[in-house]
Amino acid sequence: MNARTLALIGTAAGFLAVAACEQSSSPDRVSAPTGGPQSESEQAPAEAPTVGDTSEAAESASAQAGDMWSGERVYAGNVSFGVPEGWVVRPPSNQMRAAEVAAPGDGGGTGPVAAFSLAGGGAEANIQRWIGQFTEPDALRSRETRDLAGRTVHIVEMAGSYRGMGGTAEPGTAMLAAIVEQPGQPSVFVKMTGPEAEVAAARDGWIAMIESLSSP
DSSP: OOHHHHHHHHHHHHHHHHHHHHHHHOSSOOOOOTTOOOOGGGOOOTTOOOHHHHHHHHHHHHHHHHTTEEEEEEEETTEEEEEETTOEEEOOSSTTEEEEEEEEOGGGOEEEEEEEEEEOSOHHHHHHHHHTTBSSTTOEEEEEEEEETTEEEEEEEEEEEEOTTTSOOEEEEEEEEEEEOOTTSOEEEEEEEEEHHHHHHHHHHHHHHHHTOBOO
16 A cells, blocks of 8 residues: 555545534534424424313303302292302391392492392383382383293393382482293292492392293
8 A cells, every 4th residue: 555545545534533523513413303304284383272271161161150159049939040159048028029139248248139029010010110219210221121931021220319119319229120921920020229339239140140030
C-alpha cells in the first residue's frame, strides 16, 4: 500500500468520525415513532371537547334541575303542585285556603306566601277584581293563558299600590296569581302578594311551581 492510498484512507476516516460526532450531539433531533409519523387527523386538539364532556354536562344540568324540588307536593282541588327546594309548606292560616307555601326569605327566614284556594266565578271576572285592588290603572304587568297538564291556566302579574279588599293602599306591592280551571268544579287559585323586591326574588320558584301542576 503506497503513501497516496494511506492518505485517502485517513481522510475518509476523518470525515466519518466528524459525521458520527455531529449526529450524537445534536439536541434537536427526534426519532420518528416506529409506526410512522402522526398525521394531523390523528392529533387531538388539547382543548377539544369530547363526547364524554357533553354527556357529563347534560348529567350535571339534569341533576341541577332535580335539586330544584323538595320532593313534597301540595294539593288543591283535583290538582297538585311541586314544592321548590327551600320553600316551606305550612298549615293554612284560614279556612278559605287549601294550602300555603312560604318562599325563602332573607337571613334564613320566610318570604312571601303562596296561598292555594278554591273559588267560583269566571277567570276574567276574578282577574279584573284583582286588578281593581290596585290604585293604578296600569297595575297589570303581564297576562298569559297556558295549557298545563291538560288544564287551562291563567297567569297574571301585577304591581303598584295595593289596597286589597278596601284597606289602606300599600305602595310597592306585587301580586302573582294563577287560576287553574276545573270544568264543573271551583277553580284553583294560587296567589302570592308582598313587597315587590321579595315577590321578584320568589318569582322563578313560583312560576316553576305553577308549571309543575299535575292532574290525575
